[in-house]
Amino acid sequence: MKHTLICLVENKPGVLNRVVSMFRRRNFNMDSLTVGRTHNPDISRITIVMEGEAGDGKKVVMTLYKLIDVIEVQDVTNIPTINRDLALVKVRTPDAYARNAVTDLCYERGAHLVDIGPEVTIVELAGAEESVESFVDALHQFEIVEMVRTGRVSMGRGIRTMEQRDYKSTRFPTYTPSMNGGSAEHDDE
């Protein structure tokens, strides 16, 4: 299954390297990674999508906490979030007919024409991954010459933000014991 993790880190040189190196070292498989600033210039925010088994999300969170520069990590896989992916697609539009068709498609899908040249047109769509996916599918009626996607960025819904807890010592999250007292499951791989 896919896990989505949000990670707040100190905005210092080498931090991204530490995060990525941890994934390689522990043999976790990264699907996409985006990183950028937050409104606090000392903090960067990383969104990671990874492929793994059900328990892996927790393991990665715990291991990320071992990195000194990692301030907070949240596994948002199972909480309500807004997810966005942005695609820039360059399609071949050699004649007016093609240009019109692309324009219509963009209008229909809420995408933008961001650059129109004599040979090619660049279109942009930001949205949930599925809508980006289906938009790209539709663009295949033209010839796609180049494409780039940012990968997922996520934000939890509602008032609870991650930044509110920044720069306060948070205790390491611990496992709440299972109250039913059932015996521990064992790895069955």
Place this chain on the structure above:
Amino acid sequence: MKLSGAEIVWECLLREGVDLVFGYPGGAILPIYDALTRYPQIRHVLPRHEQGGTHMAEGYARATGKVGVMLATSGPGATNLVTGLANAMMDSSPLVAITGQVPLPAIGTDAFQETDVTGCTLPVTKHSYLVTRTEDIAYSIREAFYIARTGRPGPVLVDIPKDVQNRVIEFHYPEGELRLPGYNVPGKAHPKEIEAALDLIHSAKRPLILAGHGVLMSGAMEEIRNFAEITQTPVALTLLGKGSFPENHPLCVGMMGMHGTAAANQAIQQADLLLAFGMRFDDRVTGNLKTYSPDSKKIHVEIDPSEINKNVKVDVGICGDLKMVVRQLLPKLQTGQHQEWIGQIRDWEEDTSERDILLQLAAHPDGKLWAAQVIAELFRCTEGKALTVSDVGQHQMLEAQYYPHTRPHSLLTSGGLGTMGFGMPAAIGAKLGRPEEEVWAIVGDGGFQMTLTELGTAMQENVGIHIAIINNSYLGMVRQWQEFFYEERYQSTPLKNPDFVKLAEAYDIPARRVSTKEEIEEAVAWARSIDGPTLIEFVVVQNDIVYPMVPAGADLHAMIRRPKPSESPDFENNPTAI
């Protein structure tokens, strides 16, 4: 006060309470060495190889509980640190390594002796710094020491370019709190976690404590002992947990794992509650995870949250400082009685002692010298009071089996990484840190030769360690695997060795060779009478086997055992045959 970056390094070390450092000079760290001439209160020990230096710093750290410091130059000096840092990382030892780096403008140009050392050591350090401004040196070093010794301790590397060392600035030591928003040191448990743990503890019929290195590091020896005595819970030890609970205590069942006591392993498999205290369920102690302690509830108290539920799923996982957590538990404990369970463990122990090689040899002496006899004699002659430092291999496991430890921090060994060559330099570091201790380095003929250059250090600094080489002319532990699992094809394990006695004498270190059991006592007394380093080579049986053995990945209860005399058909003629 105007100081150079190099001087600031020493100012900061002084403020951390450092009075002894290990290090090896070279171009990129020369300013720091030159500045050392102005800090005569700090003793500097020169190893013969940077790897040896890191092991010395680790031995020093583990013997004293202080942070060990190692300096090295850029490039090859820094890359030589990697094994030592990895060892400290795996065994959670507090180290600070300070390396020189090529000047800032040269970084990234493949300059002479440039290595990306923060990159090379990224996976084997707890944290690292590349200091790019002289103003940042003091902060980095303060943070480095704090991070190295707190939480789950570990090695931290500080890489300082030469021009940053040379620049002179107005220096004020940064007092006040460190700003480490992403670093939290776990402390007490949540009351709910304590309640959940108590429920399991009080309903257990066959409980067992697994005491690891964390007991020693959090200083929870007394708390664990009280816990065990109040609840009458037997205690099994990991290799690095030795010394955390007295092995002569009636509740101690000895070491667990691959070469642990059969009683400890059987107890783990039959327990209905495991109390894992400051240990991390390494594959060398669990064997096959699928069949590991199948009927038990598990409580795991551990300072590193990523260890909880990593290898073994637990019912109650508590991320915290062991000493604090056990102190929370102690006043709420009900006294326990587990006579049946303890009786069962006694039976297993009796079955074990019947198979003991020493008893078998006592009944049927064969005139040869066996490694187990050497260790047992060393134990007897030193009254069990030495600080022993073992290397890696059969002799390490035999040390663990035949030299019971009753005091904390009285055994140092490379557990997690299993680094051959760790023993002798670590013993030097331990002796320098605790000069009042009688320190024995118990090493194999193979591992000793990986870092034997450090005899030079022992000589130059007159470090009074006793080196016991258990010479079986084999990479014995590998030979054992070849015997069991590769149909006795002894590929690349026999050793043609130098004359170790002459070798020691070349370093002006008094040395002797012992090849019978009868000579041991006198030789040990001789070594103990000498003020300064000594070496004894024990020439032992070559085709020895360490029993019991859980093959890698096998079920923990599926131990290969030494046969009982009654089960061995050819016992009269060949008492020690498998």
